[in-house]
Amino acid sequence: MKYLTTFVSVAALTAMAGIANAEDVNPAVIFDLGGKFDRSFNQASYEGAERFKEETGIDYREFELQSDAQREQALRKFARDGHNPVVVAGFSYGSAMETVAAEFPETDFAIIDMVVDLPNVRSVVFNEHEGSYLVGMLAAMASETGKVGFVGGMDIPLIRKFACGYVQGAKAANPDAEVFQNMTGSTGAAWNDPVKGGELAKSQIDRGADVIYHAAGGTGIGVLQAAADAGALGIGVDSNQNYIHPGQVLTSMLKRVDVAVYNAMMDVQEGNWSTGINVMGLAENGVGYAVDENNEELITPEMVEAVEAAKESIIAGDTVVHDYMKDDSCPVS
């Protein structure tokens, strides 16, 4: 009887291994705190996965975190179930990824916004400072008071990178521009606190800001709302958020998380999988600013001209936007 059990379980294992080989692409995506429908960062990764599903007909598994403790569990669960690739979006997955990716060397992992140096991990990072520089210029040009605001989510180097690029852009367009900066909090809850986001935006508007850029995930919904309520302009982030308050959102700093998620899944599907660091900047269209029917009246031809010139110059390397994460400091404030 004992032999029989062993035999059966071995047979089962072989069968499972066989299935895993037969279905090479069996993608899974894990969202970060803030929820799948934050209309921003997580929603972008959701849209990337949806696009893959639409084009290939291959379904994917997904997981929404409820707490920090679940990061490692979720990663390990998907890896153990034979999912490949496992894509996670969020800098907070760094340490969980280091542990789990080492345990499952056969699985392909992709992590966005963080660098994990393991042979089976693709790390996708964006040049957010470049995109933020461009929307910073737009903000300073659209501002009538010469004062613009920034509301960040969790106070981490990545978000300071957004802020730093934004300030540099604003000062480039208007050297006298004053920039107010606020962070929502220092825990994961700061990604999903629209009430506090709105209050921060109100405080900046009270001090004279009339254009406010947010890099705060779900918290940003409150920022855009407060800006719209007060007759000021908001600037969206990650996804195109111009539609949330048409005519009241100056533009959105696009960060193509969707492309990164889509590429990771597609590359495994087509056998083009590569690991290492994958940088997506202005040149790769990884970041940019959004113009559509909701904001075309807010963006004048002169503004487009100035921003496009700056974009060319950054891509050519003539203008260097300082990256906060290089030395943990910002030359301007």
Next chain:
Amino acid sequence: MDIDVFVQLMGSSLRLATPLLLACLAGLFSERAGIFDIGLDGKMLAAAFAAGAVAAVSGSAWLGLLAGIGASMALSVVHGLASITLRGNQLISGVAINFLASGMTALIGQNWFHQGGQTPQLTADSRFLGIQLPFAEGLSSVPIVGPIYSNFISGHNILVYIALLTVPLTWWILFRTRFGLRLRAVGENPGAVDTAGISVVVQRYQAVLICGLLCGISGAYLSTGMSAGFVREMTAGKGFIALAALIFAKWKPWPALGACFLFGFLEAFGIRYQGFTIAGVTVPVQFMQALPYILTVVILAGFVGKAIPPKAGGQPYVKER
């Protein structure tokens, strides 16, 4: 700090204090009648969801408010059944309500709107917007009085004013009416009330329902006044801060206003003065954000004196046979 900044800070404090104040007064009614209620947070959350959802579907903030009050009062009835009729443990019933609200709002929200437990973004018609009181525009240029009137007193939404009016109303009901006297009496000595021929059960149910009503307004304020829609766990523990304020205020309405305003002020201060510099030393953001909680501990431990809860609080009333 010039007067404008100070007044704006006060206005922000008032907005942030409002949900605390309503929840605190809700707890005051319930606990004065001898029913401990740590389910304030859950009731607010359920109300915030119901208000956000109904406002989104119907397009009316007032219908949303009614739905929020309804949801909150329904949970109050559950709490009443468990702790008054069935004589269960009031703390456990409160904890259960918190869990129930946290889970149900996410579940219903996901099945209803398919947006991960959020409700759709509310339009201007389906929210409580700030109202300008008369003369606010004209007076704003008058020094000192102008900014105070136009930025601190005027410009909030109607629920803020309702919350402020609830304070004297609560005081009047509790300390100047027969109903209030009986309500306080069932919290101190239900046996005496019973001897006088007044139903303890009815009296306590009334208190719990008033608690539900106020929590409902508080929750609706969060989703349809302060922000534009419900997001998961949007109360962020405000119900518990309201409980702390209630103890700090020693179960009295006017001190409750002061305590809640203080908490609101600390939060507003933390929001506005992130990483500012005093005498060359930059105060870390984390310190500013922890300040309300640090002060809560300091105040409760050192300055409040002895806080004596209602005598019969937490005990189910059993009629002697």
